[in-house]
Amino acid sequence: MIYVVEDDGAIRNLLTYALTEKGYEVKSFENGLAIVDEIRENPCELLLLDLMLPGKDGVSILKELRKFSDIPVIILTAKNDEFDKVTGLESGADDYITKPFSILELLSRVKAILRRVNKVDEDHLTYKNISLNIKERTVKVDGKNLDLTFKEFEMLYLFMNNIGNVITRENFLTKIWGYDYQGETRTVDVHIASLRSKLQDSGSYISTVRNLGYKFGEI
Structure with a gap:
């Protein structure tokens, strides 16, 4: 911006x-x-x-x-x-x-x-009140550290590199779980729900795109 x-x-x-x-x-x-x-x-x-x-x-x-x-x-x-x-x-x-x-x-x-x-600043991403440090693998919201799992961090990183773009469940599985992952796409929804919860009010930046996946950014 x-x-x-x-x-x-x-x-x-x-x-x-x-x-x-x-x-x-x-x-x-x-x-x-x-x-x-x-x-x-x-x-x-x-x-x-x-x-x-x-x-x-x-x-x-x-x-x-x-x-x-x-x-x-x-x-x-x-x-x-x-x-x-x-x-x-x-x-x-x-x-x-x-x-x-x-x-x-x-x-x-x-x-x-x-x-x-x-x-x-290529190792540091920010969006609104969210700050993500790739090298240190840390996330802060309103200046306070957030405790994310490995996959939650990877999902947020993928979101913040694709602000405004739809990311399908299949994209998440391929990029984060690996191309040979044999599980169901439901696991993506579970991790997204957890990430939203940990982001608290900022979880509203993650919106569901029906029948496709998810999008990150202010609506």
């Missing part, structure tokens, strides 16, 4: 369209008054942030954001003085693009930052 904070409607719509066309999920905001709270509750992968915003300016938002989050931020602004650029970068921005800008250049920088972040 990419958040765009831009008060100019034309630019905001252009960014949303261009990013969506490239396959990114996008949520846009016309001012920065609610963005900090939004990121606290629903962290994004990348923030595109204008500096000159009504209500609260971009640098103030960035400084507040850096008190609790290290999500990558690209500043978009008409301010092209070296002082403004240094101020933005020293406040915690990862990149700085001045207006007017090339959409192709912006998309290239977005791709580069996300590639860098994902490469650094």
